[in-house]
Amino acid sequence: MASSMEANFFILFLLVFCSSIHNIISTTTTDLISTNQFIIDGETIVSSGGTFELGFFSPSDSSNRYIGIWYKQILPHIQTVVWVANREKPLTNTSSVQLKVTKPGILALFNDKNETIWFTNTSRSVQNPVAVLLDSGNLVVKDANDNNPEDFLWQSFNFPTDTHLPDMKLGKNFKTGHEVYLSAWKSDNDPAPGEFTRNIDPTGYPQVLTKRGTDVLNRIGPWNGLRWSGAPIPLLTQSRLYTFQFIFNEEEVYYIFSLTNYSSVLSRIVITSNGDIERFMWVEQTKRWHSHYKLPADNCDTYRLCGEHGSCDLGTQPICGCLDKFVPKYPQQWEKGDWTTGCVRRTPLDCNREHVFIKYPGFKLPDTKHCQYNKTMTLEGCRQVCSTDCSCTAYSSLDISNGDKGCLLWFGELVDIRKLSERGQDIFIKMDYLEEESEAGSKRKKATILAVSFSLLMATILLILILLWYKRKKKKLKHREDFELPLFPLATITRATNNFSLNNKIGEGGFGPVYKGVLEEGQEIAVKRLSRTSMQGIDEYKNEVIYIAKLQHRNLVRLLGCCIQGEEKMLIYEYMPNNSLDSYIFDQTKNKLLDWPKRFNIINGIARGLLYLHQDSRLRIIHRDLKASNVLLDTEMNPKISDFGMARSVTGNEMGAKTRNVVGTHGYMSPEYAVDGMFSVKSDVFSFGVLVLEIVSGKKNRGFMHQDHNLNLLGHAWKLYKDDRSLELADEQLADSCNISQVLRSIQVGLLCVQQHPDDRPSMSSVVHMLANESLLPKAKEPGFFTERNIFDEGKSGSQTRSSKNEFTITMLDPR
Known part of the structure; x- marks a missing residue:
């Protein structure tokens, strides 16, 4: 009896010991499964670097169980599965289910009846097979002593x-x-x-x-x-x-x-x-x-949206159009918006007639399913091959990484094309020679007719201009000798603003009060009324009219006219219902309305507006007072640069000038302008950089405070950039909407714009390019004015710089 009890006790001891050993093994973190071990539901293996984990899981709202791989570092409630083994054979009961490695080298999932649910395959066997979860997320089956990827028996990256x-x-x-x-x-x-x-x-x-x-x-x-x-x-x-x-x-x-x-x-x-x-x-x-x-x-990514020889372009309406020298195959269907039937050549190709190749620049290359290629042929050789093959319809360069090399030939119709401008490539499409000759002859005939018509038209216009000039000379008003602009009667403006009612007042600037008005035909306007106590006078008034009346750009506020009667001097603008940018980005409540896509659109819009002023307008304009309160927002939150009272123009290839009287706003002025009076397009670039950092952070540069240092916003951004922590600058309101790459790029572009030396700052054309592309950016250097002065020291300063707070602009303009 005692012997029997001792035997039972020994067996119980062995069971407990074996169970403990299994628990120790199963709870020990490992990255592999060998032939003498397995994993069951509730157990996992983890890659050596701790990035990935393999085990059993259930998708959300499902009780089915699967073997899968997921990110170990990410929180369990947002488990991200990157690979599934038995995706077609889910388990409803994982009792006694095992994932194990068997010889000769197969990883398999067995159920409680030892039936195979899922398994890997191999064409050879090894002595000591193991399944290892690599830190790349790749699950591999291999010989335990062989780490050569070429010798892996199986890997999940292949499936x-x-x-x-x-x-x-x-x-x-x-x-x-x-x-x-x-x-x-x-x-x-x-x-x-x-x-x-x-x-x-x-x-x-x-x-x-x-x-x-x-x-x-x-x-x-x-x-x-x-x-x-x-x-x-x-x-x-x-x-x-x-x-x-x-x-x-x-x-x-x-x-x-x-x-x-x-x-x-x-x-x-x-x-x-x-x-x-x-x-x-x-x-x-x-x-x-x-x-x-x-x-x-976008819609242009839809395959064959515009049919054969049709091109998709988001910048046109409708977005589908025929390539040049092609026409809709079925015009009535095309007009109804059915573009799938595509386009055909105006003059069909005939192998028995001579042909030419027309260059179409800036396109996404067509579908290459029926293409032939040659990796060594030159582009000229490519043209010759396509020219001698009747069925060849187009050719292009195969490799543009280092000039044009290689040859890509299309046979048959060209489909899935879209216009990409600067991101696109050149394609050469075969065209009948008669088409080109006919078009050339038609152009010569039209040119002759146009030349005669143009001469007669110019003579007529010249006569009309002489008559108009004589008539205007007699009627010219005293204060309109420097510009021509629609003149509004004072009575019209008085009615539109309800006699300049306080209820219609929407703002106040250095120029004077601004009122909202509605003209009799229903058009909403904004009226800037020169205050009699304003520090700005008729020179600033004329300055703004002369410059802005000659500027036409979607990102510049549009001047509709002016009103001059007696002592009254007013400017009439298009009405911007969303007021100025500063009323959003610096407001703790309204800044929530500006998610990252809207802010990035605003940054790009301001950049394009400045590029137009500096480079593309008839006058080369330096704004000199770019700031958040001088950027207005339309109904769709598109930015428009306003307030050109301090603007200056430069001629020819000039980039700037010097003034004795500095105008502008502290916090936005560049060092060379605030200290030495040297203003240029690069001083506008500096102001733009400050504005970018304010838009991203939601904080003002001037008056910025931080518990760890006395730097202003520029200095804070620079400090984070040097520590590779630029993302911390972003407004907390952007957490749900920000595009990390765009935010970091915008911050770096802003820091490039506020660099101490003007020559280091990029031009606005470079800024627009850097914002629109993912190209590698240069490293930013130390910004100018990146330390904040003590507010009590400002009153002791001997500087003669004239400046303003963000709300107002105080000016002393140079004579022109």
Whole structure:
């Protein structure tokens, strides 16, 4: 009896001991599964760097269980699954289910009846197989002692689900026939393969296709040596966060992207259950995935939207149009908005007649499914080959990374074209010679008729101008000798503003009060009334009229006319219902109305307006008082630069001048202007840089306070930039809407604009380019005026600089 009890006690001890050993093993973090161990539901393995985790999971609102890989570092309530094993065979009961490695080297999922639910394959065996989860997110089966990727028996990167991870090859191996492509989940809670896929299609010349079943939804490509033709802007150039490459040879074709810093950046490309392609970046500060770009980005990304030989252009209305020298195939259908039937040549091609090639610049290259290519041929050789082949319809350069090289030939119709201007490429389309000759003859005939008509017209106009000049000379008003502009009667303005009622008053500036008015025909206007106590007088009044009346740009406020009667001097502008920019970005409540897309649009609009003033207008204008209160917002929150009372023009190639009387606003004035009176286009650039940093941060430069230092906003931004913490400058209200890349780029552009030395600051044309492109930016140098003076020291200053607070502008203008 005692012997029996001792035996039972020993058996119980063994069971408890074995259970403890299993618990110790199962709770020990490891990155691999070997042949003598397995994992069950509730157990996981973690990659060596702690980035990824593999185990059992259930999608939201689902009780099904799957083996999957997800980001270990991300919070459990927003678990991000990047790969699923048994996506077509979900488990409803995981009791006694095991994931284990068997010889000769197969990773398999077994149910409680030891039946195989899911397994990997291999063409060879190894002595000591293991499954290892790498820190790239790649699950590999290999020999435990062999780390050569070429010797892996199997890897999940060759069988992705809906996610393209860094260093994963998306493409096809021509030797084995194996293709790596993305397949969307059926729905957000069902990882089974859905109807949407994304792959590198090697037919003709490789390009990237998103398909619904067999139907192509959108296309980017072909690869031109630098980027995918027609790709979204964030895909155009290499980034400081990631790089990418395209490989195409006799053995394989694939596209791959790599992160520059694995430890600090998480990025993935996903095909969603509704067929969209998105790149996500994890932002630790907000604990959220932020969308870096999305495809389709607009209607022009729709495959074959405009049919054969039709071109999509978002800048036109309608967006579909025929290429030059092409006409709609079915005009009535085209007029109704049915563009799918496309366009045809005005003069059909005839192989028996002579032909020419017409250059079409700035386009997304057409579908290359039926293309032929040659990687070494010159562009001239390409033209000759296409010229001698009757079925060849167009050609282009294959590689533009270092000049034009290689040849791409199209056969048949050209489809899926869009206008891209600076991002596009040149394509040469074959055209009948008679078409060109006919058009040239028609142009010569028209030129002759136009020349005769123009001479008669000029003579008539000259006579009319002489009569008008004589008539105007007699009627010219005393205060309108320097400009011509519609003159409003005082009675009209009085009625429009309800006799300048206080209820109609919408603002006050250095010029005087501003009133809202409504003309009899219903047009809303803004009336700037020169105050009798204003420090600005008739010179400033005439200065603003002369300059702004000659400027026409969507980002400049439009002057409708003026009113001069007795002592009254008024300017009548288009009414801006959303008032000035400062009333939003510096207001704790209204700044919530400006999400990041609106702020980025405002930054770009101001930049384009300044570029027009500095470069594209008939007068080269230096504004001299650019600030948040001088930027008005229309109904759609588009910015318009206003208040040209202090503006100065320069002639010819002049870039600036010097004045004895400095005008402007402290906090926005450049060092060389505030101290030495030297103003130039670069002093406007400085003001723009301050404005950019204020828009991003929601804080004023002047009066900015921080608990850790006495720097102003420029100094604070500079300090964060040097510490690689620029994102901390962004307004907290932007957390849900910001595009991280755009925010960081805007901050760096702002710092480039406020650099101490004018020669270091970029021109506005460079600024516009830097904001619109993902090109690498130069490093910013130390800004000017980046320390805040003590408010009690300002009264002791001996400077003669005339300036103002943000609300008003005090001026002393030079004689002109």
